[in-house]
Amino acid sequence: MTSTTLGPIPVALASPSIPVVDPDAPLLSVRDLRVWYELKRWGFAHAGDVRAVDGVSFDVARGESLAVVGESGCGKSSLMKAILGLNTPTAGQILFDGRDVSALRKGDLKWFRSQVGYVQQDPFGALPTFMNVKRILEEPLIINGVDDPVERQARIEQALIEVKMSPPAEWLPKFPHMLSGGQQQRVVIARSMILGPKLLVADEPVSMLDASVRVEILKILRKLQEEHNLAVVYITHDLSTVRYFSEHIFVMYAGRIAEMAKVDDILDDASHPYTLALLSASSDPDARNALVQREVPPGEPPSLVHPPAGCRFNPRCAFAMEGVCDEREPPTVEIKDEHLVHCWLYDKEVMGDRPLGVPARKELVDGKPL
Amino acid sequence: MTTTNGAVREPLLEIEALQLHFKTRSGIVQAVDGVDFQLPRNEATVIIGESGCGKSSLAKAILRLLPRNVHDFSGRVELGGEDVMLLNDEEYRRHVRWKRISMVPQAAMNALNPVLRVGEQVAEPAVVHLGLSKDEGLQRALETFAQVGVPADFLHRYAFELSGGMRQRAIIAMALLTDPDLVVLDEPTSALDVLTQANIMNLLKRVKKESNTSFILITHDIATSSELADNVAVMYAGQIVEVGDAASFFEEPLHPYSQKLMASVPRLSGGDELEFITGQPPSLINPPTGCRFAERCPARFDKCDQEPPIFYKGERWVKCWLHE
Ligand SMILES: Nc1ncnc2c1ncn2[C@@H]1O[C@H](COP(=O)(O)OP(=O)(O)OP(=O)(O)O)[C@@H](O)[C@H]1O
Ligand SMILES: Nc1ncnc2c1ncn2[C@@H]1O[C@H](COP(=O)(O)OP(=O)(O)OP(=O)(O)O)[C@@H](O)[C@H]1O
Ligand code: SF4
Ligand code: SF4
Ligand SMILES: [Mg+2]
Numbered sequence: 087m088t089s090t091t092l093g094p095i096p097v098a099l100a101s102p103s104i105p106v107v108d109p110d111a112p113l114l115s116v117r118d119l120r121v122w123y124e125l126k127r128w129g130f131a132h133a134g135d136v137r138a139v140d141g142v143s144f145d146v147a148r149g150e151s152l153a154v155v156g157e158s159g160c161g162k163s164s165l166m167k168a169i170l171g172l173n174t175p176t177a178g179q180i181l182f183d184g185r186d187v188s189a190l191r192k193g194d195l196k197w198f199r200s201q202v203g204y205v206q207q208d209p210f211g212a213l214p215t216f217m218n219v220k221r222i223l224e225e226p227l228i229i230n231g232v233d234d235p236v237e238r239q240a241r242i243e244q245a246l247i248e249v250k251m252s253p254p255a256e257w258l259p260k261f262p263h264m265l266s267g268g269q270q271q272r273v274v275i276a277r278s279m280i281l282g283p284k285l286l287v288a289d290e291p292v293s294m295l296d297a298s299v300r301v302e303i304l305k306i307l308r309k310l311q312e313e314h315n316l317a318v319v320y321i322t323h324d325l326s327t328v329r330y331f332s333e334h335i336f337v338m339y340a341g342r343i344a345e346m347a348k349v350d351d352i353l354d355d356a357s358h359p360y361t362l363a364l365l366s367a368s369s370d371p372d373a374r375n376a377l378v379q380r381e382v383p384p385g386e387p388p389s390l391v392h393p394p395a396g397c398r399f400n401p402r403c404a405f406a407m408e409g410v411c412d413e414r415e416p417p418t419v420e421i422k423d424e425h426l427v428h429c430w431l432y433d434k435e436v437m438g439d440r441p442l443g444v445p446a447r448k449e450l451v452d453g454k455p456l
Numbered sequence: 457m458t459t460t461n462g463a464v465r466e467p468l469l470e471i472e473a474l475q476l477h478f479k480t481r482s483g484i485v486q487a488v489d490g491v492d493f494q495l496p497r498n499e500a501t502v503i504i505g506e507s508g509c510g511k512s513s514l515a516k517a518i519l520r521l522l523p524r525n526v527h528d529f530s531g532r533v534e535l536g537g538e539d540v541m542l543l544n545d546e547e548y549r550r551h552v553r554w555k556r557i558s559m560v561p562q563a564a565m566n567a568l569n570p571v572l573r574v575g576e577q578v579a580e581p582a583v584v585h586l587g588l589s590k591d592e593g594l595q596r597a598l599e600t601f602a603q604v605g606v607p608a609d610f611l612h613r614y615a616f617e618l619s620g621g622m623r624q625r626a627i628i629a630m631a632l633l634t635d636p637d638l639v640v641l642d643e644p645t646s647a648l649d650v651l652t653q654a655n656i657m658n659l660l661k662r663v664k665k666e667s668n669t670s671f672i673l674i675t676h677d678i679a680t681s682s683e684l685a686d687n688v689a690v691m692y693a694g695q696i697v698e699v700g701d702a703a704s705f706f707e708e709p710l711h712p713y714s715q716k717l718m719a720s721v722p723r724l725s726g727g728d729e730l731e732f733i734t735g736q737p738p739s740l741i742n743p744p745t746g747c748r749f750a751e752r753c754p755a756r757f758d759k760c761d762q763e764p765p766i767f768y769k770g771e772r773w774v775k776c777w778l779h780e
């Protein structure tokens with residue numbers, strides 16, 4: 087850490103009343119988390135549940151960046167809201183710094199909010215239009231008891247410098263509409279960092295921005311992560327950015343984890359049929375792309391109210407095994423160190439004499455000639 | 457124009473010195489300011505560039521879908537050898553738009569009318585512009601749905617009953633319905649998921665191969681652009697600064713802006729450290745004289761104070777003094 091970090095937050099917030107469960111625990115631990123939304127008919131009768139997150143477990147170590155990748159509606163934002171304490175989990179547990187988030191009460195919640203920063207999906211709606219940059223950054227400090235205006239000013243300026251908005255004096259009086267998308271997103275990041283959090287949850291922080299601005303923002307986030315030993319949960323649907331930004335990744339499908347591993351292991355050795363489908367649908371710029379048809383699984387993601395039995399990907403999976411994948415929930419198999427795959431193709435008993443894993447198919451990666 | 461194997465490429469669309477300026481309270485916005493390019497028949501040209509550089513305005517200028525606050529609309533637009541700028545608005549509407557050039561506007565899939573069935577909306581251009589009866593129009597819509605992979609019964613559904621991917625297909629069907637020579641697609645996949653995007657790009661590739669339609673594809677997503685491109689045109693601050701065939705362009709972009717843009721694209725395969733372009737594009741209200749990229753250009757030199765003309769490099773061209 088450099089000497090210019092934003093520093094710890096005032097004493098009043100620094101010591102939550104709940105004792106630490108396990109001091110050696112990862113910074114964030116999510117266990118069998120479920121976030122279901124009740125569907126009501128006529129405004130009151132129970133008509134089912136949207137199982138947006140349905141049995142998800144993972145850890146994030148201090149200073150680590152974890153990417154959560156999946157298609158629209160697979161439950162990424164629901165997961166994130168649960169981590170931020172904005173959604174009450176239907177079941178399961180979230181431990182932050184060894185403390186159960188759902189057990190936090192008033193004073194502790196304030197502490198928790200100062201420990202977890204949040205960068206939301208759409209920079210254009212994230213900032214209050216009627217506040218200038220100074221007010222936007224000052225507000226969380228006032229709410230969290232930084233009473234000394236001199237200290238507040240110092241913290242605000244420091245935060246702006248860290249997101250490369252220097253000199254701060256030039257930016258402080260500006261209102262959001264005077265800023266470009268990338269600049270607005272930098273203010274959002276400065277605001278999320280101003281209380282000196284240990285964890286940053288970034289929900290598609292760059293998906294609305296241009297390629298070049300994207301790189302600039304991701305670099306800023308990466309630098310903050312390294313300099314502050316900040317843990318980051320990076321939610322995205324874009325596989326191509328994760329290698330530059332995260333150490334670990336999990337791929338989510340229909341409320342569940344399909345595959346989880348170190349980033350290089352997923353990108354170089356994707357093992358779940360859904361991950362392979364995502365990779366074969368993505369491309370690097372290359373004129374030869376125009377000459378092939380990409381392999382895309384048929385159909386669309388399932389209803390989360392009545393998800394398919396067995397593996398949720400089975401109606402679209404080219405490798406689905408009848409009587410297995412459509413009936414039984416697939417096991418989680420550790421195919422190598424820290425590389426987990428949630429798929430029957432890796433189950434020794436089911437596969438018998440057949441080789442484990444997805445049968446090699448070149449066109450899955452390169453596409454079929456037109 | 458000739459292809460690599462020597463065949464003559466007949467131009468379908470030729471644009472020269474096209475201007476579209478808007479009047480605003482803060483001044484004149486020069487959204488399209490001296491655009492030149494040619495589109496060969498049966499090919500796809502992609503237009504890439506940052507948000508606000510004028511891509512949608514260029515599309516609107518080509519289709520003459522002009523807002524009220526136009527300050528200046530001028531230049532030459534030749535379609536199949538005919539200067540369509542000489543047509544008045546009524547003639548253009550009757551003979552060119554939809555019949556010969558159709559468009560998938562940016563975010564159109566969210567603009568479908570919620571109270572009309574999808575089929576009626578998709579059939580409308582055939583009824584209005586080809587003079588078909590309503591039933592014939594629906595029949596045509598049905599055929600086009602089959603072509604783009606929308607189930608027949610979706611004809612009778614409402615937009616909110618369709619997924620984003622299906623809505624976008626229906627909109628593409630609408631643009632293909634009148635069998636135009638040219639379809640302009642403005643960011644057709646940017647709001648969609650990876651798998652849906654790949655599906656739509658597969659569809660466009662297939663239509664392009666099976667029909668005689670040419671495409672202009674506007675996108676800020678460079679990887680996606682390479683999925684359809686025969687040619688690439690790079691737009692910066694209201695102007696096209698480079699045009700070339702896709703293979704050469706993706707191999708070796710010529711303009712310093714194109715090079716920087718390509719260096720900012722993350723690769724699945726990893727590779728070089730990503731770069732970004734410092735600073736911001738210039739205001740289109742008072743764009744700088746000389747090269748518009750100069751303020752951000754690492755290669756800038758004395759000459760760059762003057763506006764660079766087109767320099768040809770074989771079939772490619774670039775507006776940059778380095779290539780004089
Ligand atoms: N408050 C809610 N009430 C009911 N259903 C909800 C609610 N919030 C989300 N959902 C549903 O839960 C599912 C998961 O939504 P979520 O926003 O978590 O997905 P996501 O992965 O973030 O999608 P996107 O990439 O589009 O942001 C979706 O089917 C969504 O419609
Ligand atoms: N009707 C209008 N009146 C005034 N200014 C306009 C009008 N339409 C567009 N502009 C301005 O013209 C410039 C170019 O806008 P345009 O929509 O063509 O950009 P774009 O390249 O399509 O951007 P994006 O990638 O964000 O869609 C912008 O500065 C925009 O604000
Ligand atoms: S469990 Fe079966 S259906 Fe699911 S991904 Fe594996 S092979 Fe496909
Ligand atoms: S003309 Fe000059 S400033 Fe413009 S891109 Fe070329 S080298 Fe850079
Ligand atoms: Mg979301």
Ligand SMILES: [Mg+2]
Binds near residue numbers: 511512513562642
């Ligand atoms: Mg646009």
